[in-house]
Amino acid sequence: MKYIDKTLKKQQGEQIVTEFLNCFHNRTKAYPNDMYKAFCSEIDDAHNHVKFRQRLIDEVLIQEQDGLCCYCMRRLSECKKMTIEHVMPNHAVDKTELDKYRTRATELDGLPHSEDFKSLSPITYPPHPHSIAYQNLLLSCDGNLFNESPTPQCCNLKRKHTFLPPFVLYSNxxxxxxxxxxxxxxxxxxxxxxxxxxxxxxxxxxxxxxxxxxxxxxxxxxxxxxxxxxxxxxxxxxxxxxxxxxxxxxxxxxxxxxxxxxxxxxxxxxxxxxxxxxxxx
Amino acid sequence: MRIDRVQLHNYRNYKDCTVDFGSEVTIFIGKNGAGKTNLIKAIKQLLSFVFSRRKDEPQFQFIASSDRNVISFKPLDARYGKDEDEGETEYNYHYPIVNTLYATLGNNERLNWTFEKDALTKGLKDSFYKKANLKFWKTYDNGKSELPVFAYFSDSYPHVNLQLSTTIKAMLESGNPLPRNAAYYKWDDDKNCTEIWLQYFIMKYKKSRLQNDEKATRFIDAIRTVLVKCSKPVSVYNPDMDIALRDILLDFRGKNEVVVVEYDNGTRIPFTELPTGYLRFFSIVLDIACRGYLLNENCNPDGIVLIDELDLHLHPSVERTILKRLRTTFTRIQWIVSTHSPLVLSAFEQKDGSNIIYKIYRNETEVVFSPIANMQGVDASSGLKYTMDTPDDDSRLNDYKEAYDFWKSKGDKEKMSNIKEMIKNVVGEKSLFYQMLK
Known part of the structure; x- marks a missing residue:
């Protein structure tokens, strides 16, 4: 297991998420209901039609993790697909559920729940809503060891939304x-x-x-x-x-x-x- | 008619699975307990959608006098297990069971239908298969045009004879032809119907010989032709005459008439006394031929045949050819078979879309169907290794032996004896393999 330091590339990571929110808002005059879904599909015109999710992976996450799965350390280029791991689940019901992940100081502190974010007035960012906040996103393998079985054996897809302490973000x-x-x-x-x-x-x-x-x-x-x-x-x-x-x-x-x-x-x-x-x- | 795809959810050992079928042959190979039989059972049950017996349905007249009906799920059909991933700690029966079959009818029309049961005490939802049922019977003109044969041969076939019901007995004794819907009589039963077909053959044979009944003669000739045809060598490279028949006839033993087969070398033997492997093979052929003839008055019917353990009891030379024999005898049937035998595979030619071989195995959490490459011409031992991951035992021992030889070549006695201990643990002190390590 390697420590993933979310301060080193914080500026670049936050920049991409901010651009996404601006871009979405310019286009629709609103913020998305499903933050993560919109983040995965919204296209970035300035960067020649690259999706924001892909940009975050290519420009920040993959370098931050030296190209390795955040949990099992498999080389990500070798799996069928890489997946985004939400340290605090995208599907977390409310702020109290997020607080379970913040019993120790990490970069997760201060991220608003995506629902709470939308009710801010005025809406300002960063900090970004937890579903798309750079600090909450890691790269994981797909848990498909031989690229043939559809049932994940390990990591993000094996975990699903189960509670798991965010230990990869603990500096010790x-x-x-x-x-x-x-x-x-x-x-x-x-x-x-x-x-x-x-x-x-x-x-x-x-x-x-x-x-x-x-x-x-x-x-x-x-x-x-x-x-x-x-x-x-x-x-x-x-x-x-x-x-x-x-x-x-x-x-x-x-x-x-x-x-x-x-x-x-x-x-x-x-x-x-x-x-x-x-x-x- | 052919089936294109099946989807199972919470059915027996399947949590979720989708399998596509070849238009001509689909073979499943896998270890015991992998789920071959369950898959075949699911298909068999789903096909019973044809036999809905509601009075307001157009085919009612055809079905009413048969013993057929739509078959519901049994209590043990629900998947039993605990899903640790989903936080379950107890073993449970899981509902709903949802099985769907996709098929193509004789006129190339496609249809699909679902058998769903939401809880132990609930029944099947008939709205999920009613549309398909209507389409089926419309296509086959409410049973007036040529119908597909369904046949199923279990892994206990033909050891257990069906107890003939009084109705069918009476029909056979009456001397009248069996009704057309008898072609579906107990088609999905684990037990075999050979006895019925033999009795029917006897009845028709006598009619043909004693009363010069033309219809009976046509039936007898058709059945004889099929049985003889399927017994002939399949290729000049494999001139296996052991199984070749010359004729099927009637003989008298005491008071009873007996159906007797005559081998090509002139020896005769009662059908029921055939060696087990041959009995199974010829019973399968007889069954398909009789059902086809009852339905459409010919022995080359369209239809779907399910065989659990195709290679059961067969001599290797016949194992190799059985599929070819069946396919050249019944050219319009879609075959869905399971087997343990790499020999069946090694003589089997795969074609894109029409023939598929699946290896079924269980990994830690589920059943996996993985299509495997063309095995034609591969020798049996490699075939077995590739398809069954088996003689793991043998190849495993070779792995040990290689490690042993590796250290022997380095002259490291300590490492050699370490590995020798491991080998002893696997094969035992008395095994020749162990004793031969020097």
Missing amino acids: IIQTFIYTEDGMAEWQEDPEPPESKGNAMRILGLNKSILKMVRRIWFFCTDNNLNPQKEEKDFVINTMMGYLNFPSMNEEDINMLLNFKKDKYWKLLLEYDAFATIKHC
């Missing part, structure tokens, strides 16, 4: 989010224990056995000076087999490891190359 996330040697992900400040349904890793599906194995292989390679991008997959897997601590690793895990001899699994592994630079604990 580097210290409090750990990976174990066998690939398990854990946010140590999670108030919900691992077995609870509200546990962040469960909501996001980050400890699915396939994702755990992806990380485990990367960690093994880093520890043993192997580079999966250069080595043959059979060589890496065969080497790793010799080092496995059997029987602490069960047959199911071994089978999962051996799956990576298949091309489609190996391709997935390479899409998680961000783990090459991450240390396990």
